[in-house]
Amino acid sequence: MKLCFALILFLAGTASGDIEKRVVGSKSCGKQRQYHVKIDSLQGGKSCGGALLNTRWVITASHCAEQQVKVKLGINNDVPFFKKVKFFFKGSSKKLEQVIKTDQQFAYKDEEGKPHDIMLIKLNEDVSAKLPTIKLPPEDCKKPDLKKEVYIGGMGPKKAGSEPQxxxxxxxxxxxxxxxxxxxxxxxxxxxxxxxxxxxxxxxTCHGDAGSAVEYQNILHGIIVSDPVDKCANTIVMLDICFYRKWIDETMRNK
Structure with missing residues (x-):
């Protein structure tokens, strides 16, 4: 009888969407993906991922920002607790959480003025050069071939509207x-x-995972743009970094 009751509760939770929804089929990154960035809208209701390219720049999907956002860096860093406390008292922790205005967000637009779902965010302050970053491919790169293994990550919430993990x-x-x-x-x-x-x-990928990096051979090759709300995305849609490679360099150099 108790077993039947437990099964009913499980099925009810599944139907109501209470079962955890994040990067489905995933595991903890451990010491990997230490470049991962969390991006939250100050207006609420929007949460995404991103990737730290260097001490000043973050890459993400355009739809993840286009308004004031809080960028949180170093969330997956392998830093001892006492060292984090030391950073806090030195004021270094403030650099790891920065509010970014729209004039420091640079979305790609093509020659016809059409926007693409990829964006560079310029931080207010340089972060430590010791923070892990993700490497960009060469300018003449090509997208990975079909059936090649690529690696994704994120920290999507349990369900749309809930707090991110x-x-x-x-x-x-x-x-x-x-x-x-x-x-x-x-x-x-x-x-x-x-x-x-x-x-x-x-x-x-689930609500909250958009903007996160796609790795191929330990190099950034894509940005997740799938942004499911009520259910997770089975086919994961990404933008090809190779197409935007020259624009990335020019933007970071000139802005």
Whole structure:
């Protein structure tokens, strides 16, 4: 009787969406992905990931910002507790949480003025050069071939509208062909030259995982732009970093 009651409670939780929804099929990143950045809207209701490129710049999806946001860095760093306390009293911890205004957010627009779902964020202050960053591919890079293994991560919440988790989760998926509906939000331009997809049974991204980095051979090759609200995304939609590689360098150099 008790077993039947427990089963009923489990099924009820599943139907109501209470079962944990984050990077489905993932595990704790451990010491990996220490470059991961958390981005939260100050207006609430929007949470994303990002990646630290260097001491001053973060890359994410455009739809993750376009308003004042709080950027939280060093969330997955392997730093002892007492060292974190030391940083706090020295004031260094303030650099790890910065409020970024819209004039420090640079979204890509093509020659026709169409926006793409990729953005660079310039921090108010340089962070420590000891903070781990992710490496960019060379300018002449190409997107990974179909069926190649790529690695994703994020810290999506249990369900849309709930508070995000405080640990970063990692998973492996594989490059796949994009379907007709596998693209960024309609307000952003998308075509075969900019968009790529990944699919692996049992691996999904959820609300809160957009903007996070896609790694191929330990190098940044994509940004997740899938932004599911009520359910997780089975085919993961990404923007191809290689298409934007020159723009990334020019923006960081000139802004």
């Amino acid at each position: 405080e640990d970063v989760r990692c998973a492996m998926t594989k490059m796949s062909a994009c379907g007709e509906n596998d693209k960024p939000d309609a307000k952003y331009h998308s075509d075969e030259g900019t968009t790529m997809c990944a699919f692996e049974p049992g691996v999904e």
